[in-house]
Amino acid sequence: MSHACKLAAGNWKMNGLSADLEQARALAAAFPDPKCGILLCPPATLISAMAEAVSGSAVMVGGQDCHAQVAGAHTGDISAHMLADAGARQVILGHSERRADHAETSAQVAAKAAAAHAAGLVAIICVGETEAERDAGQTLEIVLSQLAHSLPDGANSANTVIAYEPVWAIGTGRTPTLDQIAEVHDALRAKLPDAAMSLLYGGSVKPGNAAEIFAIANVDGALVGGASLKAEDFGAIIAALEGA
Numbered sequence: 001m002s003h004a005c006k007l008a009a010g011n012w013k014m015n016g017l018s019a020d021l022e023q024a025r026a027l028a029a030a031f032p033d034p035k036c037g038i039l040l041c042p043p044a045t046l047i048s049a050m051a052e053a054v055s056g057s058a059v060m061v062g063g064q065d066c067h068a069q070v071a072g073a074h075t076g077d078i079s080a081h082m083l084a085d086a087g088a089r090q091v092i093l094g095h096s097e098r099r100a101d102h103a104e105t106s107a108q109v110a111a112k113a114a115a116a117h118a119a120g121l122v123a124i125i126c127v128g129e130t131e132a133e134r135d136a137g138q139t140l141e142i143v144l145s146q147l148a149h150s151l152p153d154g155a156n157s158a159n160t161v162i163a164y165e166p167v168w169a170i171g172t173g174r175t176p177t178l179d180q181i182a183e184v185h186d187a188l189r190a191k192l193p194d195a196a197m198s199l200l201y202g203g204s205v206k207p208g209n210a211a212e213i214f215a216i217a218n219v220d221g222a223l224v225g226g227a228s229l230k231a232e233d234f235g236a237i238i239a240a241l242e243g244a
């Protein structure tokens, strides 16, 4: 682990209805005084209800995307200010599913991150290579290029977190080797504008592999998809991070 802040972030993606707020409440009750940051990013429809459900606890709530503009004629979009107004403290930006499904470019991610900062939100900027890019030996080139072009001016360890998520490891149960994760995180750390910025690993993090991933030098936590939907599983991952 580096000296950056530890963070366990859960990305619920397009999962979760009001009944699932119970998982957030259970998580808040299980970690009254955590040694790391705990964040849940539910779909936008649940942000304000989740913020209320965990209010007074250590659990933070975040969004999964935002628009680069503060307001205006953008049907279906949500601004960073709206997320903050709903109770979000952080926002995931440039997730590979948005880069793929919505053709988001790193330049757009940087503009969204600048908007997040202006709204007082921490931007969690995602980078990661596809399997074809890894097979072609382009992993470092791809992630460093995404990093360089996705960071807005003024990004620092207080307002920005970086998440390395290999696309081929997301939702597949496959993870890079520990050496492969270390190689990418070391390369990212060397290029951060602020060395104390937190670097998360994401992609098939589970209770069973969390401890070994958190033992890697430049891994400061995780961005967790599937395993963040159940408080029991996410709680086991948080416990592993607290013990790292």
Ligand SMILES: O=C(CO)COP(=O)(O)O
Pocket: 011, 095, 165, 169, 170, 171, 172, 173, 202, 203, 204, 205, 223, 224, 225, 226, 227
């Ligand atoms: O994309 C992810 C988190 O943003 C990772 O998802 P999984 O943990 O389900 O692989």
